[in-house]
Amino acid sequence: MVSLVDETAQTKSIVLDVPEWIPHRAGQHVDVRLTAEDGYQAQRSYSIASAPEDARLELTVERLDDGEVSPYLAGELREGDELELRGPIGGYFVWEEAFGGPLVLLAGGSGVVPLRAMLRHHQAAGSTVPVSLLYSARTFDDVIYRDELMTLATVDGIEIAFTLTRVQPEGWQGYRRRIDRELLAEIAGPATDAPLVYVCGPTAFVETAATELVALGHRPERIRTERFGPS
Amino acid sequence: MPPGQYVTTDFPVLSAGPTPRVQLDGWSFTIEGAVDSPVSWSWSDFQSLPPETVTVDIHCVTKWTKLDTVWTGVSVDTLLDGVETQGAFVTAFSDGGYTTNLPLADVTGGKAWIAYAYGGEPLEPEHGGPARLLVPHLYFWKSAKWVRGLELRATDKPGFWENYGYNNYGDPWREQRYAGD
Amino acid sequence: MLDGNAIAGLLFEVFGRETTTDTGRCAACGNVAPVAELAVYLGPGTVVRCRRCDNVLMAFVPIRGIVCVDLGGLAALEHDETPFRFDVS
Numbered sequence: 001m002v003s004l005v006d007e008t009a010q011t012k013s014i015v016l017d018v019p020e021w022i023p024h025r026a027g028q029h030v031d032v033r034l035t036a037e038d039g040y041q042a043q044r045s046y047s048i049a050s051a052p053e054d055a056r057l058e059l060t061v062e063r064l065d066d067g068e069v070s071p072y073l074a075g076e077l078r079e080g081d082e083l084e085l086r087g088p089i090g091g092y093f094v095w096e097e098a099f100g101g102p103l104v105l106l107a108g109g110s111g112v113v114p115l116r117a118m119l120r121h122h123q124a125a126g127s128t129v130p131v132s133l134l135y136s137a138r139t140f141d142d143v144i145y146r147d148e149l150m151t152l153a154t155v156d157g158i159e160i161a162f163t164l165t166r167v168q169p170e171g172w173q174g175y176r177r178r179i180d181r182e183l184l185a186e187i188a189g190p191a192t193d194a195p196l197v198y199v200c201g202p203t204a205f206v207e208t209a210a211t212e213l214v215a216l217g218h219r220p221e222r223i224r225t226e227r228f229g230p231s
Numbered sequence: 232m233p234p235g236q237y238v239t240t241d242f243p244v245l246s247a248g249p250t251p252r253v254q255l256d257g258w259s260f261t262i263e264g265a266v267d268s269p270v271s272w273s274w275s276d277f278q279s280l281p282p283e284t285v286t287v288d289i290h291c292v293t294k295w296t297k298l299d300t301v302w303t304g305v306s307v308d309t310l311l312d313g314v315e316t317q318g319a320f321v322t323a324f325s326d327g328g329y330t331t332n333l334p335l336a337d338v339t340g341g342k343a344w345i346a347y348a349y350g351g352e353p354l355e356p357e358h359g360g361p362a363r364l365l366v367p368h369l370y371f372w373k374s375a376k377w378v379r380g381l382e383l384r385a386t387d388k389p390g391f392w393e394n395y396g397y398n399n400y401g402d403p404w405r406e407q408r409y410a411g412d
Numbered sequence: 413m414l415d416g417n418a419i420a421g422l423l424f425e426v427f428g429r430e431t432t433t434d435t436g437r438c439a440a441c442g443n444v445a446p447v448a449e450l451a452v453y454l455g456p457g458t459v460v461r462c463r464r465c466d467n468v469l470m471a472f473v474p475i476r477g478i479v480c481v482d483l484g485g486l487a488a489l490e491h492d493e494t495p496f497r498f499d500v501s
Contacts, residue, residue, distance in 0.1 A: 031421035040237035040294060045418045089420040091430040092448035203413065225449060227415045245455040246413075248466060292456050327466075372456055395457055395473045396480055409475045 001081045007060060007144045011110065012074050013049060016057045016083065023052040024088030026095050026121035027114045027198070027226075030059065031086040034072055044069040047113040047200075047226075048088060051120035060144060062110045093198065093226045097121065101129030101196055104188045106179070106209050108136050108201020114226065115200055116145050119152060132159040132195075134187045136179060136205065138166040161187060179205065181212040191217030200226040233403035236296040242358065243295060247391060250356045251326035251377050258361060260345060261380035262310060265318035270310075274361070280305045283344065287367035289374070290403040302365050304346030307338045307381070318383035322390060323364045326377040331390035332399070333366065333373055335383065342368055345378060370401040370408070414452040422458060422472055423447070426481055431489075439487040440467035447489075 005013040024030075026048075033043040050058035063074035077083075095103065095118045103122065105115040112135055122131055137143045143162060153160035163175030163183065175183060188195060197218060199209045206227045213223055232238070255274040263269035272280070284303045290296045322332050337343070346365040347354050354360030359376030366373045372392050393399050398407040406412060416423070416432045423431035432448035443464040450469060451461045457473030462485070469485040483489070 029417065029420055036237070038237050040239075042293075045421060086421050089424055089430075090417055090432060090448075091420070092432040092446060093417050225415070226417045228413070228418060246453045247455045247457075247459045248453055248461060248468075249413075249451070392456060392473075395471055395482065396475045397456065397473075 001077060001079060001083060002056060003079060004077065008142055010074075010142070011060055011062045011144055012077075013058055013060045014073065014077065014083075016059070016085075018057050018085060021057060022088065024048055024057075025090075026051055026118040027093045028088040028090040030057070030088055032059070032069065032073070033084040033086070034069055035084070036072060036076075042069045042072075045089075048117055049113045051117055051124050053121065053124035060110070060113045093200070093224050095121070095196065095198060097125035097127045099196060101127075101131065102189065102193055103129055103131045104195040104197040105131065105133040106136075106184075106187070106197065106199040106201075106205075107133065108179075108199075108205030108209075109138075109142070110144065111199075111201030111205070111226070111228070112144055113200075115198060116148070118198065119158070122158075123152070123155070128157065130157050130159070132161070132187050132189070134161050134163065134175075134179070134183070136163045136165060136201070138164065140164055140167075140169050140172075159187075179208055179212070181215060184209060184212050185216055188213060188216070188218065191219075194219070194222060197223045198226075199223065201228075203227045232296060233290050234406045235294060236290055236403065237294055239295040239297055242297060243291070243293075244357045245291065245293065246357075246376070247329055248327045252356065253326060253361055253377070255361060259379065260310075260362070262314055262383065263380060264322075264382035265316055265385050266383050267315040270314060272310075277305065277345075277347070277362070280309055285344065285365075285367075287365075289367055289371050292370040292372055292397065292401070292408050301350050302344065302346040303348035303351070304344035304362070304365060306341065307343040307345065307364075308341060310345065310381075311339060314383075316383045318385050320384045320387040322382040322384060322388055323373075323375040323378050324380055324382060325375050326379055329375055329377070329391050331364075331373050331375050332388055332393060333369070334387075334400075337369065338364075338366060338381070342366065368402075370398075370403050372397065373401050414454065416446070416448040416450045416452060416460065419452055419458055419460070419472075420448075422479075426472060426479055429491075433492065435490045435492060436469055436486050437488040437490075438462040438465060438467055438469060439485050441465040442487070 003015045029045045046059045049060040061073040064070045107115045206225045258274045261271045288298045344365045347362040364375040364378045420432045434447045437444045453459045460470040471482040473480045
């Protein structure tokens with residue numbers, strides 16, 4: 001493990017040098033097994049936060065009190081520590097430049113992790129398909145990758161919108177509510193554009209997004225979902 | 232510490248199915264099966280029963296142990312008081328369909344509670360609230376979350392995890408994790 | 413809580429190939445869904461349930477280093493090179 005980056009109060013990014021790593025596809029996971037000093041072992045799957053083109057593998061971990069692995073990864077891990085990884089794995093929730101678009105990414109909380117990998121891959125691969133990212137978070141302090149996303153928002157062809165559902169900074173001009181049909185219609189554009197939509201986040205967020213998109217006329221076959229965290 | 236266990240300061244959440252959302256005014260706890268007559272309590276009945284607060288260590292079969300956990304609930308002895316039974320076995324059953332089996336002797340004599348508070352606060356749904364079985368001397372999968380009753384039985388019937396190959400009894404001190412241990 | 417995406421590694425270990433893109437049919441209610449979208453619960457073992465009726469479709473229980481597999485709740489598991497989904501609810 002090469003370095004740790006505090007993303008928010010609750011999340012950390014772990015940057016890894018992995019010997020003999022096979023380039024992954026954006027959206028894939030890696031299974032992490034940790035063996036603590038006292039011998040305790042536990043295993044969890046994490047979305048890869050980096051693009052296949054990035055020099056190093058990055059994972060972003062949210063510290064959950066009820067987790068078996070995250071308290072260690074987000075709290076105890078130190079530079080120079082070693083982790084056991086298995087992967088990359090996952091063939092469903094992946095986007096690659098060859099798939100085309102337009103591309104619509106809907107992130108609920110830490111669901112932004114695999115979507116950021118897709119965004120980075122989009123840029124690194126020189127894709128010209130339009131991309132829209134909607135990131136739903138409770139407060140602006142909870143937004144992971146804030147600076148990177150603000151920078152990407154200035155790139156032609158990339159639209160990034162935040163919806164802050166609990167507390168908004170003074171002068172906030174963006175959305176300030178949970179996702180609903182109207183908000184999704186504004187982000188995803190007309191169903192006739194037939195975007196590829198990737199939704200990732202808590203179960204309730206994903207279910208709402210998928211249901212409302214279908215109601216707006218988007219075809220289920222063009223919506224991919226990944227659910228994690230409390231429902 | 233039981234063999235093979237590691238101390239944790241967190242409280243990991245493990246489950247076999249979705250967390251049930253229960254309205255307290257529809258909740259009941261029932262003792263049924265091999266009994267002369269079944270007994271049932273509503274939530275308000277349950278709250279009027281004498282509570283006990285206990286501090287116990289809990290041991291999960293996935294190898295984490297949490298020390299000095301504080302629970303408040305009703306002793307199973309209180310619930311079985313006055314219940315005439317021919318059964319030597321118990322199946323605890325829960326909202327969502329989870330079951331686990333134990334000898335009657337392992338839920339009596341001050342060894343088990345129906346717990347509705349953890350650390351002085353109402354038990355959260357992800358940890359088994361509104362109420363769970365608490366049997367700290369056995370691996371914690373025997374402490375059925377979202378418990379709704381005990382079925383007394385003349386014959387032993389393996390529950391959810393026991394059917395999948397976990398030990399029928401589950402004594403952490405003899406490391407009885409799997410069937411055949 | 414989680415879905416089939418989170419156990420892609422476990423499924424690869426068990427089936428020997430990528431399985432999240434397969435479609436599974438529930439033996440109890442007939443609902444068809446990609447494995448990636450099935451409801452997954454992590455306990456001492458891993459339980460995979462139908463999102464419509466909560467029936468246990470698959471259970472993976474590690475016993476003394478061997479993964480014991482129960483697929484009794486699945487009526488069918490279809491491997492498809494072009495995955496698609498049927499149901500969003």
